[in-house]
Amino acid sequence: MSTDNAMKISADHLRRDAFLYVRQSSLRQVFENTESTKRQYALRDRAVALGWPIERVHVIDNDLGLSGAQSQDRDGFQRLVSEVAMGHAGIVLGLEVSRLARNNADWHRLLELAAMSRTLIMDEDGVYDAASFNDRMLLGLKGTMSEAELHILKSRLQGGILNKARRGELELPLPIGFVYTPDTRVVLDPDRQIQDTVRMLFDTFREAGSACAVVRRLRSEKILYPRAHSARSRQG
Incomplete structure (x- = not known):
């Protein structure tokens, strides 16, 4: 533990609990980007090294698979904010600002509450005191950069989609009963059972x-309706 970090941690902070917030933006990231999740959980050891007993390091991970762009549907983040507001948290841990929030409104709300309750914030780079002007300014800049990064990622993705659409190469999920051919034409599904079932649905x-x-x-006729699948050659 660095001297700078140790100087910020007081006995009052250690009397309160540590809260580790873990989040991934999508279920796909949860299953595929496992290293990020492991690194986030590993922050528990950092909290223990800073002086918190392991039993008082609480992990909030029920927002796994949820975007950080807004806080409304993130129950875990709302719980974290409540714990900070009530003065129960001595320190809040997150791998980086983007794990906690992707918009400045939610981020600065958390910083304001942390400053009033004298709660520390820690990321992979170090420990910050939200009541300190210099630390708060740095945390504010990190929040702004996180929000800007999300905007850039969205713009890049949207730009790629529009460019594909202009070339006539954009493939969107098709209604059941249609599929793409290898040369990207849209045709009826060659499976006669699927065709007959779809026709029966509309006739009925x-x-x-x-x-x-x-x-x-x-x-009554024990007919199973076809389901969509993601095989690229038969996307539909």
Whole structure:
């Protein structure tokens, strides 16, 4: 532990608990980007090295797979904010600012509460005191950079999609009953059973005028409706 970090941690901080916030932006990242998740969980050892007993290092990881662009649907982040506001947290740990928040409104709200409750914030680079002007300015800059990074990533992705669309090469998921050919033409699914089932669905709906009637007929005749799949050559 560096001398600078040790000077910021007081007995009052150690009397309170440590809260480690773990988040990945999507379920795909949870399953594929496992190293980031492991690095986030490893911050528990950093908290122990700073003086917190392992039993008082609480891991909040119920926001795994959720974007940090907004806080409304992130129950874990809301819990973290509540713990800080009530003065229960001596330190908040996150691998980087982007794990905690991707917009300045949520980030500065957390900083304001941390400053009032004298709660420390720690990322992979070090420990910060939100009540200190210099530390808060640095944390603010990190938050701004995180929000800008999200904007750049979204713009880059959207630009790539639009460019593909201009060339006529953009493939979107097709309704059930249609597939792409190898030369990207849209055709009826060659599976006759799928064609017959889709036609029956529309014929039944035209006759009965009710979605419930369609479901009842499918059930009565024990017909399974085809499901979408992601195989690229038959995307639909």
